[in-house]
Amino acid sequence: xxxxxxxxxxxxxxxxxxxxxxxxxxxxxxxxxxxxxxxxxxxxxxxxxxxxxxxxxxxxxxxxxxxxxxxxxxxxxxxxxxxxxxxxxxxxxxxxxxxxxxxxxxxxxxxxxx
Amino acid sequence: xxxxxxxxxxxxxxxxxxxxxxxxxxxxxxxxxxxxxxxxxxxxxxxxxxxxxxxxxxxxxxxxxxxxxxxxxxxxxxxxxxxxxxxxxxxxxxxxxxxxxxxxxxxxxxxx
Numbered sequence: 001x002x003x004x005x006x007x008x009x010x011x012x013x014x015x016x017x018x019x020x021x022x023x024x025x026x027x028x029x030x031x032x033x034x035x036x037x038x039x040x041x042x043x044x045x046x047x048x049x050x051x052x053x054x055x056x057x058x059x060x061x062x063x064x065x066x067x068x069x070x071x072x073x074x075x076x077x078x079x080x081x082x083x084x085x086x087x088x089x090x091x092x093x094x095x096x097x098x099x100x101x102x103x104x105x106x107x108x109x110x111x112x113x114x
Numbered sequence: 115x116x117x118x119x120x121x122x123x124x125x126x127x128x129x130x131x132x133x134x135x136x137x138x139x140x141x142x143x144x145x146x147x148x149x150x151x152x153x154x155x156x157x158x159x160x161x162x163x164x165x166x167x168x169x170x171x172x173x174x175x176x177x178x179x180x181x182x183x184x185x186x187x188x189x190x191x192x193x194x195x196x197x198x199x200x201x202x203x204x205x206x207x208x209x210x211x212x213x214x215x216x217x218x219x220x221x222x223x224x225x226x
Contacts, residue, residue, distance in 0.1 A: 006156070032213045043204050043217030044157065089156055093213055100145060100213045101172065104156035 003027075004092050006105025013112050019077040021108045023090035026071065030092035034102070035064065035075050038087045047088070048075070080112045117141045118218035120205050126224045133192040135221050137205030139185075145208035146188040147215065148172075148180060150201040157204065163188055195225045 005024045013019045023033075032051055036044035050057045050064040050073065057064045063076040077084055090105040117140035127133050137146060145164055149157040149172075159172030161180040169180050177199060179191045192199055205218040 009154075034214065036217075041220075043206075043219050046214050046216065049214065095213070100208050100215070101147075101159055101162065102157075102215055104158070106154055106156045 004090060004103050004105045006090050006108060008108060009106065010109045011111070013080045013110065015080065015082060015112055015114050017080050017112075019075075019080045019084070019110055019112070021075045021088055021090070021110070022072065023074065023092075023105050024070075024072045025092050025103075027092070027094065027103075028071070029094045030103075031095055032093045032100075033064070033066065033073050034091050034093075035062075036089045036091065036104075038089065038107075044089060077110075080110075082112045082114050085110055085112050118205060118207055118216065120203075120218040120221050122221060123219065124222045126226065127195050128226050129196055130194050133195050133223065133225075135190045135203055135205075135223070137188045137190070137218060139188075139207050141207070142185055143207040143210060144185075146182065147206040147208070148178075148188065148190045149204045149206065149217075150174065150199075151204060151220075152201050160190065160203075195223075197225050199223065200225045 034049035035047045037047045038044040048059050048062050052068050061078045066073045088108045091102040093102045119138045121136045147162040148160040151157045158174045160178050163169045163182040181189045203221045206215040208215050
């Protein structure tokens, strides 16, 4: 069974600190790794995504680090702000031949204290 | 919001009753998906569609059926609702040029 394992379940960070969320996967056929951000009462929204041909992707304060050999990837939020408080999900998919089906991690509830 | 609406947004029903949730998109996307979200499980795929009348099962399809008679609408039906189907249901579409999926606002379903 395809699985994506996410940790930690919850994370508390002080304003200005670095938030780090980790994910590990098993299926080596995964070739697309997005991160989603979800606020209470809303649908998940794409934050940033990476493909396995690069080891890092940065967009503003958000960075994905990807380690293909270890089958792990992580989200780093630099200079964390109270407005970043949300639930974050990592995900992975194997491409159009399987319908681009996303397999999600369990989620991390991030709280950034002012 | 990628032009996705879901209806109803909230529903309370009783065990054994049929329930249909609707997902409507305005941008002619080929792929549409239904997920359920439960604490500790993230989002899990129920069914998805890759075109009109073309659907396939996801990882938690038991107890659910879907239909897609036109591009813009993807319906999820619980034939006989059970308390274990109490959840938040999200519809998603896939962008035609990327693998990115965009999610609707969700439907909160309570089965008593």
